[in-house]
Each structure stands twice: as structure tokens, then as C-alpha cells.
Amino acid sequence: MSSDYYEVLGVARDASADDIKRAYRKKAMKLHPDVAGPGSEEAFKEAQEAYEVLQDPQKRAVFDRGGDPAHQGAGGFGDAGFGGGGFDFTNLVDAMFGGGSPFGGQGGSRRGPRSRVRxxxxxxxxxxxxxxxxxxxxxxxxxxxxxxxxxxxHGKGSDGDSEPVTCTTCEGAGEVITVQRSFLGDIRTTQPCPTCRGYGSVIPNPCSExxxxxxxxxxxxxxxxxxxxxxxxxxxxxxxxxxxxxxxxxxxxxxxxxxxxPHEVFRRDGANLEMAIEVPMTAAALGTTVSVRTLEADREDMDEDQSSVEVEIPAGTQSGARIVVEGRGIPRLRGGGRGDLGVSLLVRTPTKLDGHQKDLLREFAESRGEHEGRASVHTSGSKGVFSRLKEAFGG
Missing domain, CATH: 2.60.260.20 (Urease metallochaperone UreE, N-terminal domain)
Known part of the structure; x- marks a missing residue:
């Protein structure tokens, strides 16, 4: 028995189980004879022995009291997953990464067959x-x-009363071990059984459906x-x-x-609905009340009085103005009522006038001092006007 197992692994006497495991993995990878050569065999066995004792609470307690844990009926220390005549590559990777390697199960144990039901x-x-x-x-x-x-x-996969039978290739394990020669010796790897595809059983009479x-x-x-x-x-x-x-x-x-x-009339803006309507120049100047359809008009189960709303247009309304109809927008998913319906106004200028209408307009222009056709540059708020017009046209 070594004089000090803690010294062999290079850990303190109060080291945790995780500290001991990490130290052993490092030693195992460094000292294994197939990696470091035959001269490291004794040192490797000594590290194995130290790990076997210190990772077992009962053996460790015996050792800490000065006793000999080798005589506690726990077995010898000659293997620890690295047997003679080469080594299991699965276990070597487990020593590095702590089990669950892509080559096998934890601690060298097999994962077993996988379930057909997933x-x-x-x-x-x-x-x-x-x-x-x-x-x-x-x-x-x-x-x-x-x-x-x-x-x-009904999900069983087999026809009639037949049942799956144990795979003869892997004998129900779902895995097979392959051995490959290398400079390290015989490398054994574990992989899913090619016959049963890892299920551990085969279906001799599969369902025809x-x-x-x-x-x-x-x-x-x-x-x-x-x-x-x-x-x-x-x-x-x-x-x-x-x-x-x-x-x-x-x-x-x-x-x-x-x-x-997309809708031909309405445009969504968050919880609001936006639409644009045209009004005659005279209506915009004098003011009026118009009936505007709402999105409820698209619903077959909606009453007619809900399919439109009265919108008051103040006298002197300019093209691009937006009138808000509260509560006729979109319901909010997390509550909080509905958004609003925004109605943008486009003032329509007449393009075809008869002689009498032209005379009336000239008279009106003269009364306002606008008959000379002078224009002024609009600056204050012009950006907002253009933005509203763009939105009204769906831009």
C-alpha cells in the first residue's frame, strides 16, 4: 500500500470527491501504459489504487484512520476499467470527460437499447x-x-399478434463493440447495433400499413x-x-x-386603424358631417349601425388633416380596450366646371383677394402635412 494516496493523486487531505475525480483523470491520461509506455505501469496502478480508495467514503475513512482499506472486502485494484491486452477507448474518454462520451455509457457501462416509443x-x-x-x-x-x-x-409496429424479438446480433443490448488496431493497442468502441438500429429487438412481421x-x-x-x-x-x-x-x-x-x-381600405398601425376619405372642397371649407364605414362592415354577424360611424368635419379643414374616432380600432391582445380609427382627409378640387361655376369661383376669389393667383411658401408644419398625406395614400 502506498504511504499516502493523497500525495499520489496530488490533492489535499480535505479534497472533495470532484477534486479527487479530476486529479485521477489527469493522472490516468498521463500514466496509462498504452499512452506513456511500459515504464509507467507501476505509477499507473498506484494512481488506480489511490483513486479506488479515496473515491469510496468507507475506504477513505479507513485510510484516514491509518488502516488498510485493501482488507475491507472491497476487492482489488488491478483493473479500474483499463484491463490488460489493450484498453477500452470508451473508458479512456470517460476518464477525460467524466462519462457520457460519444463512445459509450458512463463509467464504461453500456447505455442499453433505446426505446421504440419516442x-x-x-x-x-x-x-x-x-x-x-x-x-x-x-x-x-x-x-x-x-x-x-x-x-x-395502433402504434405497435408489428402485424397481428406478433411481437418484437430480441436481436441476435447484439443480444438485446442495442450496441455492439468493435475492435480496431492502432499504435495505442486494441481500441474498442461502442456503437449502435446495425441490425436493430439500437433498439435491442427486431420486428419479424412489421405492420403492412x-x-x-x-x-x-x-x-x-x-x-x-x-x-x-x-x-x-x-x-x-x-x-x-x-x-x-x-x-x-x-x-x-x-x-x-x-x-x-392587406386591406383595400384600412391600414393597421399598432392598435390603430388608419383610412383616408375624400371630401369636396366646398365641404372642407364649410364643414359637414359624413358617414364613414368601419372594419365591422366586413363582418357578416355585425349590425348595420356598427358598420359605419358619423365623422364631423370642421369648417376650414385642410387636406391631410386627421380626425380620430376613439375605440374603433384594434382590440389589444392583453386587454386595455381597443385602439382608435384615424380618418385622414383628402380635399378634392373640382376638375370640370361649367361657365356658371367658373364665374362663381372667380367672384369668390375676388371677394377674398385671391383673384391674382398669388402663392406663398408654406414652412411651419409642412413636414407634418406631407407625412399625413403619405400615410393617407398608404405610403
């Missing part, structure tokens, strides 16, 4: 909405092409409830409505991504 993948589909459907909400049927449980074998998969692809229709106020790019999450997993496993989730078609 959760299905999530699915993403897209759904086109009208602006009215997005604003007020709707329940729409959606055709989904996805995997469902096989109706013939799903070919042993336990699921088939089909098209089905589901009803999707769209809440009021959704916007372009929003997603609806439907739990367990996605792909059924292999072996009839639990279905994944379905995500419905929404797109909203």
Missing part, C-alpha cells in the same frame, strides 16, 4: 387571415399534413381559435397537435404562424 416533433404551419379576422378573432378550420398513430397496429414505424402520414382538419387583435407574424401554440412520435409516441406541439392580408 415523442414526435413539433410542427409549424401557416394560416392566412383577412384583416377583419385578425382584428375581431375567428375560429378557422386548418388542414394539417402530419403523422398520426397507425390505425392498423406503417412498415413497423407505428405511425402513418395523413391529412386531418383541426379548428384553430384565433384571438382578437392578433398581428402578422404572431403564432398560436396548440399543445400535442404536432407529429405523433415513432412507435405511436406522444405527439409534439403544433405552431400556427399567422399572416394578415
Amino acid at each position: 415523442r414526435g416533433q413539433d410542427a409549424l404551419v401557416r394560416l392566412r387571415l383577412t384583416l377583419a379576422e385578425a382584428v375581431f378573432g375567428v375560429t378557422k378550420p386548418l388542414d394539417v399534413d402530419t403523422a398520426v398513430v397507425c390505425p392498423k397496429c 406503417c412498415s413497423g414505424e407505428g405511425r402513418v402520414r395523413t391529412s386531418r382538419t383541426i379548428n384553430v381559435k384565433i384571438p382578437a387583435g392578433v398581428d402578422d407574424g404572431n403564432r398560436i401554440h396548440l399543445d400535442s397537435q404536432g407529429e405523433v412520435g415513432p412507435g405511436g409516441g406522444p405527439a409534439g406541439d403544433l405552431y400556427v404562424e399567422l399572416s394578415v392580408a
Whole structure:
């Protein structure tokens, strides 16, 4: 027995289990005979012995009291996962990375066969909405092409009463070990069994409908409830409505991504709706009240009195002015009522006048001192006017 196992591994006497494990991994990679040469065999065995003792709380306690843990019925120290005649590359990588390596299971143990029943993948589909459907909400049927449980074998994968049998290649382990010669010696690696693909069993009589998969692809229709106020790019999450997993496993989730078609009249701006109307020059000058359609007019279940709203246009209104109708915009998804309806006004100048109308306009212009046709440069607030006109025309 070594005089001091702590000194062999290079750790303090109060070192934690993780500190001891890290120190041993470092030593194992440095001193293994197939890596460092035959001259390191004794030092490697000594490191193995030290680790076997210090990683076991009972053996460590015996050693700390001055006893000999080798006589505690715990077995010898000659292997520790690195047997003679070459070494298991899986265990060497485990010594470096702490198990779970891509070559095998933790501590050199096998992972075992994988289950045929697994959760299905999530699915993403897209759904086109009208602006009215997005604003007020709707329940729409959606055709989904996805995997469902096989109706013939009900997910079992085998035909009739037949059952899967143990794979003769891996004897049910789901893995096989291959040996490859190298300068390090015989390198053994673990990989999924090529016969059963890691399942540990094979299906001698697979279902004729799903070919042993336990699921088939089909098209089905589901009803999707769209809440009021959704916007372009929003997603609806439907739990367990996605792909059924292999072996009839639990279905994944379905995500419905929404797109909203442009409207010929209304434009969305956050929680507000924007529209533009034309008014005659005389109406803008004298003031008037006009009836303006609302987005509710696109709904078949809406009363006529909700399909329009009266908008008062003050006398002297200029082209590009915006009148706000409160509460006739878009419902907010997280509550807080509805946005507003913005009505931008475009003052329409007449293009065809008869002689009498021209005389009246000349008389009107003379009365206002505008008959000479002088123009003035507008500066204050001109940017805002142009911006409103651009928005009104959908720019």
C-alpha cells in the first residue's frame, strides 16, 4: 500500500470527491501504459489504487484512520476499467470527460437499447387571415399534413399478434463493440447495433400499413381559435397537435404562424386603424358631417349601425388633416380596450366646371383677394402635412 494516496493523486487531505475525480483523470491520461509506455505501469496502478480508495467514503475513512482499506472486502485494484491486452477507448474518454462520451455509457457501462416509443416533433404551419379576422378573432378550420398513430397496429409496429424479438446480433443490448488496431493497442468502441438500429429487438412481421414505424402520414382538419387583435407574424401554440412520435409516441406541439392580408381600405398601425376619405372642397371649407364605414362592415354577424360611424368635419379643414374616432380600432391582445380609427382627409378640387361655376369661383376669389393667383411658401408644419398625406395614400 502506498504511504499516502493523497500525495499520489496530488490533492489535499480535505479534497472533495470532484477534486479527487479530476486529479485521477489527469493522472490516468498521463500514466496509462498504452499512452506513456511500459515504464509507467507501476505509477499507473498506484494512481488506480489511490483513486479506488479515496473515491469510496468507507475506504477513505479507513485510510484516514491509518488502516488498510485493501482488507475491507472491497476487492482489488488491478483493473479500474483499463484491463490488460489493450484498453477500452470508451473508458479512456470517460476518464477525460467524466462519462457520457460519444463512445459509450458512463463509467464504461453500456447505455442499453433505446426505446421504440419516442415523442414526435413539433410542427409549424401557416394560416392566412383577412384583416377583419385578425382584428375581431375567428375560429378557422386548418388542414394539417402530419403523422398520426397507425390505425392498423395502433402504434405497435408489428402485424397481428406478433411481437418484437430480441436481436441476435447484439443480444438485446442495442450496441455492439468493435475492435480496431492502432499504435495505442486494441481500441474498442461502442456503437449502435446495425441490425436493430439500437433498439435491442427486431420486428419479424412489421405492420403492412406503417412498415413497423407505428405511425402513418395523413391529412386531418383541426379548428384553430384565433384571438382578437392578433398581428402578422404572431403564432398560436396548440399543445400535442404536432407529429405523433415513432412507435405511436406522444405527439409534439403544433405552431400556427399567422399572416394578415392587406386591406383595400384600412391600414393597421399598432392598435390603430388608419383610412383616408375624400371630401369636396366646398365641404372642407364649410364643414359637414359624413358617414364613414368601419372594419365591422366586413363582418357578416355585425349590425348595420356598427358598420359605419358619423365623422364631423370642421369648417376650414385642410387636406391631410386627421380626425380620430376613439375605440374603433384594434382590440389589444392583453386587454386595455381597443385602439382608435384615424380618418385622414383628402380635399378634392373640382376638375370640370361649367361657365356658371367658373364665374362663381372667380367672384369668390375676388371677394377674398385671391383673384391674382398669388402663392406663398408654406414652412411651419409642412413636414407634418406631407407625412399625413403619405400615410393617407398608404405610403
